[in-house]
Amino acid sequence: MAKDDVIVFSGVVEDKLPNTMFRVKLENGHEILATVCGKMRKARIWVNVGEHVRVEMTPYDLDKGRITFVERSRSAGDSYPEDN
Numbered sequence: 419m420a421k422d423d424v425i426v427f428s429g430v431v432e433d434k435l436p437n438t439m440f441r442v443k444l445e446n447g448h449e450i451l452a453t454v455c456g457k458m459r460k461a462r463i464w465v466n467v468g469e470h471v472r473v474e475m476t477p478y479d480l481d482k483g484r485i486t487f488v489e490r491s492r493s494a495g496d497s498y499p500e501d502n
Contacts, residue, residue, distance in 0.1 A: 452483040
């Protein structure tokens with residue numbers, strides 16, 4: 419199986435568990451156990467409860483996944499101040 423043979427879902431983080439594990443509710447209603455991928459862990463990107471995430475899963479185990487992206491929306495107050 420190649421690295422490209424993954425199934426990608428969107429979901430919402432329901433619960434934060436020990437050892438960087440998260441319970442994620444997928445858009446189709448299933449709940450899975452997911453961990454943070456290596457690049458996100460290396461860059462120290464935090465995942466909080468209630469955030470929308472993108473999850474990759476293998477077709478062999480549909481109960482576990484890997485969080486690869488956190489979809490955060492920027493509000494008007496989050497913009498950087500301009501240099502004067």
